[in-house]
Amino acid sequence: MLQKVEWGKFNMIEAERRLLANALLDFSNQRFVLISDSCIPLFNFSTVYSYLMNSTQNYVMAYDQASSVGRGRYRIKMSPTIKLRQWRKGSQWFEMDRKLALEVISDRTYYPVFEKYCTGSCYADEHYLPTFVSIKFWKTNSNRSLTWVDWSKGGPHPVKYVRPEVTCEFLENLRNQTCKYNGNSTNVCFLFARKFLPTSLTRLMRFAPKVMHL
Secondary structure (H helix, E strand, C coil), X not given: CCCCCCCCCCHHHHXXXXXXXXXXXXXXXXXXXXXXXXXXXXXXXXXXXHHHHCCCXXXXXXXXXXXXXXXXXXXXXXXXXXXXXXXXXXXXXXEEEHHHHHHHHHCCCCHHHHHHHCCHHHCHHHCHHXXXXXXXXXXXXXXXXXXXXXXXXXXXXCCCECHXXXXXXXXXXXXXXXXXXXXXXXXXXXXXXXXXXXXXXXXXXXXXXXXXXX
């Protein structure tokens, strides 16, 4: 049965849990990645697979933002189950292992609180997983996303990339960014990137063999 999902609504979280629950039915699935239809891979399949399967971390972005779009979205009625100091924000695009995925679909403590109180401008898809994981499973979480996105222009949505903006140099730059991870520097910060519009597909297909060494 098809169920409608709307941007910014709590049914986004419901949909994510249904996706995880269905994926968990296959016992061979050990890692679960949520990406959007505007995402592209930055590395070939074997590199992405090896990176995820050899990782001991989950990748749920979570940070404390003391602003109207961070702590300002907290609802006081969530207390005492969720306190303001526990409130976190982050990208909804995640990667997690089987253990965490089972915990997410089994949550009967925090999920009902979000369902009841995180409505309107609360935007549960940006807060439920970051808050839940930070409270319960912070030891195994990297607090970062594996999906690159450009928020430099501000606004409620990230920068969209169209055909002329896709070049080999641009893709190589995304593949070779340096960031800190667990106290060490790495040049594999992201495995995916967004938002790439359908018009960019022809150039992406043309450059993929060269950039990804296929």
